[in-house]
Amino acid sequence: MSVAVIADIVGSRRLVDREAGQRAVEQAVARATADLPGAERMLTPTVGDELQGVYADLGVALGAVLLVRLALPDGVDCRFGIGIGATGTIASEAVGTIAEGPGWWAAREAIDTVHGLQGRTVSGARTWVAASAEANDRMRETVRIANAGLLTRDHLVTAMSARARRLTYGRCIGTPQRALAASEGVTQSAVSQLLASSGANAIVEGFRWVGETD
Structure with missing residues (x-):
């Protein structure tokens, strides 16, 4: 259907x-x-x-x-x-x-x-x-x-900030944290912390289950 x-x-x-x-x-x-x-x-x-x-x-x-x-x-x-x-x-x-x-x-x-x-x-x-x-x-x-x-x-x-949404999007499509940090002008550690605190990691993992086509 x-x-x-x-x-x-x-x-x-x-x-x-x-x-x-x-x-x-x-x-x-x-x-x-x-x-x-x-x-x-x-x-x-x-x-x-x-x-x-x-x-x-x-x-x-x-x-x-x-x-x-x-x-x-x-x-x-x-x-x-x-x-x-x-x-x-x-x-x-x-x-x-x-x-x-x-x-x-x-x-x-x-x-x-x-x-x-x-x-x-x-x-x-x-x-x-x-x-x-x-x-x-x-x-x-x-x-x-x-x-x-x-x-x-x-x-x-x-509940996410605009930056958290951008980072979550990037991780969903497989962009490395290092590249995301460079695009945001922050450290990789800052990216990792925001992904964890916003719940993004759970969203990304869920996306991998429902969103992948191969």
């Missing part, structure tokens, strides 16, 4: 420079897509502050949305609804084709869920997964386990 992803920009109406925020998101998506291939359709702006994309499997989708969040600058963040199920299109005389199918309905359900969590008791929540009605029991169990882990992962990323 395909994996549909719907993303929106958190607090887009409150951004001082909405165009700059949109540009930052699109640049983060392009960078993440280059560093983690596997998108059947890259996250692409649709209307307003929303983007939609399709991924080959759940692992790639989870890895991709993590990289997007880590690549964003301070003041700009995204929510992600991930839907597991068939995706397709229907013809439209006005725009050619419209995305359609159970995967998209599940993704919409997921982003509504994470929006609700963020507004209530889990302010750091940014990502949720939902399975369509056609998913089997094993896939539904996978979804429950993924969501449990995502709550913790998102909490850590939401």
